[in-house]
Amino acid sequence: MGFRPRYRTRHAEIPGLLILSGVVVLGGVTVPVSISGPAAAAPAHPWAPAPVNSCGETGFDPLARQPDPANPLPQSNSTIKIPVPVPQLVTVPVPGPLPDNTRVDAVALPADPCAAPCPDVRANPTPAPGVVPGGGSAALPQVEIAPEAEPIPIPVPGGEPPEPQAAPVADPQPAAPAPLAAPVPPRQVAGVELVNQVTGPGSLNRTDTRWSVDGTDLGLMWETKPGQVAVVFGDTFGKGWKAGGAGTEQQDWRSNTLAYSSERDLSKGLVLDGFVQNSRCHAAEILNSRKIKNFETTTIPTSGFAVGDRQYLTYMSVNRWSRIPGMWWTNLGGLAWSDDNGRTWTKSQWARWDNLFGAGRFQVATMVPHGDYVYMFGTPNGRLGVIGLARVPAAQVLNKSAYQYWIDGNWVAAEGANELLATPLVSGTASELSVRYDADSGQWQLVYLDVTRGQLVLRTAAEPQGAWSEPVPLLSTDDYPTAYGGFVHPWSTGTDLYFTVSAWNSYNVYLMHARLT
Incomplete structure (x- = not known):
């Protein structure tokens, strides 16, 4: 193509x-x-x-x-x-x-x-022209x-040690079969349209003047409680930021921010009600980071979900961004939780997957509750890894010993190097996964950016382990040349898929609508 x-x-x-x-x-x-x-x-x-x-x-x-x-x-x-x-x-x-x-x-x-x-x-703000594509001779x-x-x-002693967290009791789960289900017919995309600019100057939400969110990306979402969706953004910049990519430390840098939305009519756009704030009209950083290159450059959320009244975030601790486009190195992938509906968060000291020798398979994770389990879909750091799958009983999300990895058609206990042996879920590479179970169709939906195809794609399956359908293109980087992400709104349906994408040149977030048949 x-x-x-x-x-x-x-x-x-x-x-x-x-x-x-x-x-x-x-x-x-x-x-x-x-x-x-x-x-x-x-x-x-x-x-x-x-x-x-x-x-x-x-x-x-x-x-x-x-x-x-x-x-x-x-x-x-x-x-x-x-x-x-x-x-x-x-x-x-x-x-x-x-x-x-x-x-x-x-x-x-x-x-x-x-x-x-x-x-x-x-x-x-004073109205200013939007991003204009390059041209000329x-x-x-x-x-x-x-x-x-x-x-x-150079690490030196200092700082304040966090309050110690009790180690979870080891609870390895017995092996269980998990064969592939029969494949489902792939969905067909009848059309894709831009609904609204979610963040930044000139957006529907006017996030720059209301919450000092001028430039940001990602926009991953989950339902925190009936009638409310959390929307989490990545590296966020405020006053002084100019379009053209991520900003600098001097431009009010926060590694991540969290907003809420309650508008159910998504044809009106992704309407934000407000952000978690640390001062008037200023979105707070919810997961702290050291902001030191080659140590911990930033902390990026990768998915969110709720189990009961507790909210969870998966995140990656980024050691550094690579000079090779589309690549980065992480220290670890981890879990954090909130018991006050996302206002404050605590990073787990035990539910973390260290990136030893750069071989970690669950550095960029997406977790989805379904039934008695929470399923974890993960990729290595960067945009050229394969997808692995794990699951954990919903009551033991923070107990790493209770996870099972999908290996050769079986759920296998978290022992030894099993994390590294997870069977690739689909052929090819994937980045920044978004996964949801669609109750209307009884199918799982998987959206991700495939940089080798230059497409944001959709796959469907009857079970989380597959068999997954062949990828169906949602949008092309020919049309949206700096697009990445692709995070599905939890109030989507089997026929109306709403998802956020980010654009690197404008470094802001947009809501898209795909009509499926």
Whole structure:
């Protein structure tokens, strides 16, 4: 199909076709480079003006569009940036500071939806043009040397030890058969449309002026209680952030944030009622991170679910982002819980999967309760891993010894290296999974980004272990060239699939609607 996948990287947005050629050789040393400039292929969609919300604020358009014929872009030069690492010793107190659980109740939103609720904190922004795709004529590339600090963490005693958590009692589960179920007919996609821009300037929710959420990504969701959905975002940036990717520490960086939504009519968009806040009109970081490259750069939630009144988050502790697009290294994948509906969270000291030698199979996990069990679908760090499957009794989510891994058609106890032996669930690679059980159709739905295809795809199955249908494309990176994610709204149905996607160039979240047959 000629898809040209693009990949999320903290350094640049690089077409997939350049992955193997994005290096230069200096004195026999191979150095990765980041390339910025005109897109490799002409956008497929005609030019259209940037969208404007009901308050007259300009938003972003994630579609790949041709340049405005009335205002052609000026000639642009490509730039090859050669990052030169500069070693820098950094002392890191261990265990480090305790999380800041300061929380405040939300301020009531003004009756006028276009008014800023906290004008002393964030006034209404000046409308600005949305992201415009690259265009113009390419000249010879310029080469630029870009020194970059490369921290070398030196752990030292310090910080405040967290309150110790009692170790769970070992409870290995007996082996049980788990054969493949008969395959189900694949769903057909009748159409996919953009519903609304969820976050950032010009969005329906005006998250920049209301909660200091200017740029963010992910938007993974679960039902916390009847009538309420939690929406969790990844690295979030506030005042001073500009479109063009993730921000910097100086732009009010929070590793993650959490909002709530209660609007059931998703055709109106993903409407946010409010965020967990640590000060007026300011979304709080809910899972702390050290924010030290090569130690713990950030902490990214990967899924959420509820068992009774307790909320859970799976997360990955990111050691560093790779210079290879679409890759990163994690320290571990873990679980955290909340007993106050998501306002504050505690990381489990026991339910964690360390990434020994980079071989961890459940570093980016998605967990789904169903019946007496919670099922865990996982991939290694990065976007090129295979999917593994595990399950645990719902009452023992935080007891790692009670997990069973799906190996060769059986549920096998968590002993030895069984975690590493989990049988791949489907052929091919997958990243950033979203899984749900659809009660309407009695089928499981699996959505993920397949970077080798350049597609966000959907698979269906009668049982969590499969057999899974062949992948059905939901959207293409030809149309949405910087898209990633793909997290399904829990109030979707067997015929109406609503899901969030992120776009790297605008670094914000969008709600999509796929009509299924």
